[in-house]
Amino acid sequence: MTVVTSKVCIVGDFAVGKTSVVERFVNSQFSDKYLTTIGVKVDTKEIDLPQRGVQQKLILWDVAGTDRFGDTEFAYLRGASGYVFVADGTRPLTMGTATSLRDRAFEHYGVKPAVLLVNKHDLTGAWDVSEQRLKGLQAQFGSVFVTSAKTGAHVDDALTHLAELIVDRAIADQQ
Amino acid sequence: MSDLETLKDLLFGTEKQVLDSISERVESRELRSADVADILPEAIHASHRSGGELIKALREPVGACLQQEIRDDPQTYGDALYPVMGPAIRKYIMHALRTFTQQINEALEQSLTPKGLSWRVQAWRAGVPFGEFVVQKSLLYRVEQAYLISRENGLLVGHAQHEAARIKDSDAVSAMFTAIQDFVKESFSPDRTGRLESADMGEFTLWAVHGPHALLVCVIRGVPPRSLRADLSAILERIHFRYGDAIRTYSGDTASVPEVEEELTACLRLEARQDTGTANKGVSWPLLIILILVVGAFGYFAVTGWLQAQQIARLNAALTDTPGLYITDIYRDRQSVLVRGLRDPLAPTVSAVAAANGLSHVEIVADMQAFQSLDPTLLAQRAANRFGSPEGVSFAVEGSRLIVSGAAPVDWQEEVALAYRTLAGLDDIEFRMSPDERAEQAAAAPGVDLGQLDAIVRQLDGRAFYFASGTTLTAQSADALTAYADQLKAAAADLALLGRGLNLTATGFTDPVGAPEVNYALAQQRAEAIASALVELGWDGAIIARANPDRATDVSQVDPSLRRAIVELESVETETTQ
Numbered sequence: 001m002t003v004v005t006s007k008v009c010i011v012g013d014f015a016v017g018k019t020s021v022v023e024r025f026v027n028s029q030f031s032d033k034y035l036t037t038i039g040v041k042v043d044t045k046e047i048d049l050p051q052r053g054v055q056q057k058l059i060l061w062d063v064a065g066t067d068r069f070g071d072t073e074f075a076y077l078r079g080a081s082g083y084v085f086v087a088d089g090t091r092p093l094t095m096g097t098a099t100s101l102r103d104r105a106f107e108h109y110g111v112k113p114a115v116l117l118v119n120k121h122d123l124t125g126a127w128d129v130s131e132q133r134l135k136g137l138q139a140q141f142g143s144v145f146v147t148s149a150k151t152g153a154h155v156d157d158a159l160t161h162l163a164e165l166i167v168d169r170a171i172a173d174q175q
Numbered sequence: 176m177s178d179l180e181t182l183k184d185l186l187f188g189t190e191k192q193v194l195d196s197i198s199e200r201v202e203s204r205e206l207r208s209a210d211v212a213d214i215l216p217e218a219i220h221a222s223h224r225s226g227g228e229l230i231k232a233l234r235e236p237v238g239a240c241l242q243q244e245i246r247d248d249p250q251t252y253g254d255a256l257y258p259v260m261g262p263a264i265r266k267y268i269m270h271a272l273r274t275f276t277q278q279i280n281e282a283l284e285q286s287l288t289p290k291g292l293s294w295r296v297q298a299w300r301a302g303v304p305f306g307e308f309v310v311q312k313s314l315l316y317r318v319e320q321a322y323l324i325s326r327e328n329g330l331l332v333g334h335a336q337h338e339a340a341r342i343k344d345s346d347a348v349s350a351m352f353t354a355i356q357d358f359v360k361e362s363f364s365p366d367r368t369g370r371l372e373s374a375d376m377g378e379f380t381l382w383a384v385h386g387p388h389a390l391l392v393c394v395i396r397g398v399p400p401r402s403l404r405a406d407l408s409a410i411l412e413r414i415h416f417r418y419g420d421a422i423r424t425y426s427g428d429t430a431s432v433p434e435v436e437e438e439l440t441a442c443l444r445l446e447a448r449q450d451t452g453t454a455n456k457g458v459s460w461p462l463l464i465i466l467i468l469v470v471g472a473f474g475y476f477a478v479t480g481w482l483q484a485q486q487i488a489r490l491n492a493a494l495t496d497t498p499g500l501y502i503t504d505i506y507r508d509r510q511s512v513l514v515r516g517l518r519d520p521l522a523p524t525v526s527a528v529a530a531a532n533g534l535s536h537v538e539i540v541a542d543m544q545a546f547q548s549l550d551p552t553l554l555a556q557r558a559a560n561r562f563g564s565p566e567g568v569s570f571a572v573e574g575s576r577l578i579v580s581g582a583a584p585v586d587w588q589e590e591v592a593l594a595y596r597t598l599a600g601l602d603d604i605e606f607r608m609s610p611d612e613r614a615e616q617a618a619a620a621p622g623v624d625l626g627q628l629d630a631i632v633r634q635l636d637g638r639a640f641y642f643a644s645g646t647t648l649t650a651q652s653a654d655a656l657t658a659y660a661d662q663l664k665a666a667a668a669d670l671a672l673l674g675r676g677l678n679l680t681a682t683g684f685t686d687p688v689g690a691p692e693v694n695y696a697l698a699q700q701r702a703e704a705i706a707s708a709l710v711e712l713g714w715d716g717a718i719i720a721r722a723n724p725d726r727a728t729d730v731s732q733v734d735p736s737l738r739r740a741i742v743e744l745e746s747v748e749t750e751t752t753q
Contacts, residue, residue, distance in 0.1 A: 005346060005427035007328045039358050042350040057427075059330065059350045075357035079328020081426065170426060 001048070005057045006166050009077050011105070012086035013097040014065035017119040020149035021086055022062045025159050030150050037064045040076050047163045052171075056163040060084075067097045069104050077105055082166045083114040084159070089146065090126035095133070099140060113165035115158050116141040122148040254387040261412045265405050272402070289462055316397035319379075321442035322349050323414065323435060324390050325425045329353030332389055332425050332432055335439035352392055356383070386411045388423040393442055406445055414438050483507055486537055490514075493532040497522060498550035500543075511538040519548035521556050549600035557598055562591050567609075576603040583608060625673075631666050632677075635659065636744040641736060645697070646704040656705070659742070660712035667716055670746065678745040679718040681705040686737040698722035698740075705740040 010018045019037050023029050026043045041062040048055050063076050077083075083105060085098040098116055106112070116137055118129055129146075138144045143165070145158035183191065200206045222229040245252050298308035320336040322345065331349035336342055356371045363369065374381040380399060384391045384407045391411045395403070414435065415422065421431045487505060490512065494502045499522025504515040514525050518541075523531070525541040548554075551572035558570045558577055568581035577595050579588070588606055595604050638659055640652040648656065667677050683702035685694040702720035709718060 003429055005330050005429070007330055007350065007427075040351075040354045042347045042354060044344050044347045044350075057346060059346050061350060061354065072358060072361040075361050076354060078357075079325070079330070081328070170428075 001050075001053055001055045003055045003057060004167065004170070005059060006081035006163070007059045007061060007079055008082045008084060008162065008166075009061045009063055009080040009105075010084045010086060011063050011073075011077075011098075011101050012065060013067050013088065013091075013094040016065065016086045016088040016091075016094050017149045018065060018084075018086045019062050021084070021117060021119060021147065021155055022060050024149045024152050024155045026060065028152070030152070032150075037062055039064055039072070045159070047160055049160075049164060049167060052164070052167050054167050056167060058159065058163060067100070069101065069108075074108060077109055080105075080109065080112060081170075082112050082162050084162060085114060085116045085141065087116065087118050089118045089120050089129045090123050092128050092133070095129070095137060099137075102141065113162060113169050114141060115143040115145060115162045115165070117145050117147045117155070117158050119147050119149060121146045121153060122150045257387050258412050258416045261408055265408065268405070289465075316380075316395050316399040316403070317446035318393050318395050318399075318403075318442045318444075320345075320394040321439040322352070322392040322394075323422075323439055324349045324353060324392060325422065326385075326388055326390055327423075327425070328427075330425060330427050332422060333429075333435035333439050335436050335443055337443055349392075352381075352383075382407065384408050384411050386415050388415065388419070389425075391439075391442070403445055407442060410438065410441050486534060487512060489532060490529055490534055490537065490539075493528050493534075494525060497528050498552045499523075499548040500525070500528070501546070501548075508540070511540050513540050513542065515542045516544075517546040518543035519550070519553055520545060521553045521560075522548065547599055554598065554600050558591075558595065558601070561598060562587075562594070572601070574603075575601055576605055577601045578605045578607060580607040581609065628666065628669050631662065632670075632744060632746055635662060635666060635742075637741060639739045639741045640705055642701055642738040642740070644738070646700050648704075648708075656708055657712060660709050660714055663709070664713055667714075671749070674749045675746055676749050677716055678747055679706075679709070679714070679716060680743045680745070681709075681718060681720045681740050682723055682743070683720070683740045684723045684737055686733055686735070688733055695722050701738075701740045705742065709742075 010022055012018050014036075015034065019035065019041065020030060022041075022043050023031070026045045043060045043062065044057060045060060046055060046057045061076055061080070063073055066073055069077070083102070085102055087095040087098040095116075095118065102114060102116075118134070118137070121127065134144060134146070143158075143161055145154045145161070147154045147158060149155060200210065219229060294308055295305055298305045301308065317337070320342060321334070322331060323333040324330070325332055329350050329352075331346045334345040334349075336345075342348065359371045360367055360369055370383070370385050372383050372385075378396055380395045380397075382393050382395060382399065382404065384393075384404060389411070391407055391414075393407060417438070418432050418435060425431060487507060491502060491505050494500050494505070494514065494516075499519030500516065501518075502514060502516040504513070506513055518524070525543065526535075526539055529535060529537055529539055554572040554577070555570040558572075564570070565581075565583045565587060568579065568583045571578045571580065577598075579591060588608065592604055592606075595601050638655075640656050640659075641649050642652070643649045663677070663679075670676060681702040683698035683700065683705075685697045685701070687694070689697075699720070699722035702722060706718045706720040
């Protein structure tokens with residue numbers, strides 16, 4: 001099986017759960033304690049994609065939360081093969097931020113495979129995303145997952161899907 | 176077709192086709208280009224072989240073209256030249272470093288520590304300059320890990336590590352290093368051209384060597400020498416040369432950079448180990464012996480030096496205390512002691528002073544200039560030498576005054592009083608004389624000429640009388656004895672006026688012929704004969720007759736003059752006259 005390494009950047013507004021998503025995905029753990037990420041934090045995760053005959057190793061760049069990219073954040077995004085945009089389902093504004101960040105990233109480095117995670121679905125009481133809004137996001141991002149880093153719901157699905165998108169994109173580029 | 180055309184076909188059919196073909200090739204730009212392209216290489220070769228015209232023609236346009244291209248796209252040319260520029264620059268730097276190393280070499284020339292000497296031998300055997308060898312041996316390091324990281328996306332292209340090195344996730348390390356580098360560049364490099372080239376973490380050092388498409392990051396344990404960066408650059412250049420495009424477009428597929436790990440493994444061979452072979456060996460006996468010898472020699476020279484300094488100090492003190500010696504310089508010159516200064520001729524020599532102070536074993540080289548000392552002792556001695564020293568007279572000097580003590584004739588005193596100023600350092604004189612006995616005597620006996628009487632007594636003293644044989648005087652001696660007796664009596668009479676008398680001693684001699692006992696008896700008899708004769712002639716003073724106590728040994732010597740008797744006189748106070 002071919003081993004392919006890819007750089008994936010996790011971006012989104014402050015406190016939407018980027019680091020928790022990565023922690024859940026990489027270590028299957030969750031902590032209620034909130035730790036602000038300064039700069040960037042790097043983790044790795046290997047995913048087997050047997051249908052494509054590829055073992056994908058994702059280098060996950062957990063970029064500090066921001067509502068707009070500065071020079072340093074742009075530098076972190078350089079060379080990324082895919083993006084995980086994260087929004088907070090209890091804060092509708094963070095979805096707008098995710099859209100804005102996606103546009104800026106694509107504008108700067110070109111269109112890349114990306115998924116949107118609308119996180120914190122476990123907070124049902126505070127959930128503030130309508131189906132219509134989700135459809136709108138689906139249209140913008142192509143792939144939208146309602147996730148919960150706390151319960152782990154759809155986190156692996158989202159990242160695996162992104163890995164597949166990246167591999168497919170690479171194959172398409174080669175062809 | 177007209178008749179004319181038909182006629183042309185009939186007449187020039189083949190040639191016309193050729194002409195049409197040529198015309199078509201000339202008019203068609205594409206065909207012309209193809210023709211030129213076909214013959215251009217050969218034409219260039221031919222032109223180049225025939226002379227330098229082609230080069231002259233191309234020089235200007237090609238030069239302008241290159242200048243324009245480099246100006247427009249410097250990065251491409253920089254990347255293309257990277258594998259060439261690296262070795263060229265390194266060669267130049269190596270030359271500069273070699274010069275620097277030579278300077279270090281000279282600076283270390285004097286370092287003669289045992290380790291230094293050992294390294295010198297090893298450097299000589301290895302054929303490298305000593306300074307370079309010292310730097311190599313002084314820095315201990317080991318490249319434990321090597322990361323080849325894509326500059327584009329921070330992905331790990333390749334990784335190599337020592338078995339003992341612990342690493343969790345080389346991909347994460349690679350990404351994190353890239354992130355840190357991005358952070359540093361964005362934060363601290365205003366024009367974003369800066370590069371993170373090294374970082375220290377405890378005993379580890381991270382060195383990053385940057386290439387056009389990838390950077391080589393090495394984790395080094397210890398202190399790496401600067402030359403290591405050149406080695407790492409060479410490895411990175413080789414990797415770029417081998418995998419240039421694959422690295423530039425690297426997107427995570429390790430299959431696109433086959434065997435890159437082997438290239439990176441070359442980094443791990445860069446290390447400098449401590450020579451553990453000599454560690455914990457305990458005492459190095461040769462070194463210890465050398466150390467003992469050195470300490471012993473040092474101690475010997477220190478003690479010897481101290482003793483010699485003491486000797487010189489003692490000698491200097493003795494010489495300084497000696498009147499008539501003035502020491503200006505005294506020091507040790509190899510095995511001997513060199514003494515310079517002034518010496519009065521009356522003063523003892525330097526060697527004599529040394530011997531008198533128990534330093535006779537010291538070899539002394541004296542360089543003394545003569546001078547006249549004003550020391551009182553030497554002034555007194557000089558006065559004694561100058562004026563003679565009658566019995567009972569002594570000289571002394573106090574300050575610049577000459578003091579003459581004792582009993583001396585007045586005329587002698589007058590002579591001294593007139594001449595003492597000729598001696599340097601004397602400007603006064605004092606006589607401390609005992610009462611003049613002679614003057615008293617002269618006063619007691621006004622008719623007696625004391626000087627004449629002394630002369631007579633001296634003349635009479637030791638008079639010899641000769642014997643013909645046995646105790647019979649020769650006729651001449653018999654007559655002389657008669658006159659002698661008269662003179663003796665006259666002198667005794669004068670002496671008596673002065674309260675003095677004469678003691679006579681007659682000593683008999685024989686020649687060596689005959690038995691010693693007989694001769695001894697004969698000598699006694701001859702002395703007695705003289706004594707008797709003198710008594711008969713009117714001598715009424717004391718007289719002693721005795722035989723010569725010395726016995727002749729040379730019996731072959733027969734000398735008539737040996738048959739004699741000698742009369743000796745001694746002037747004494749009357750009270751002691753016997």
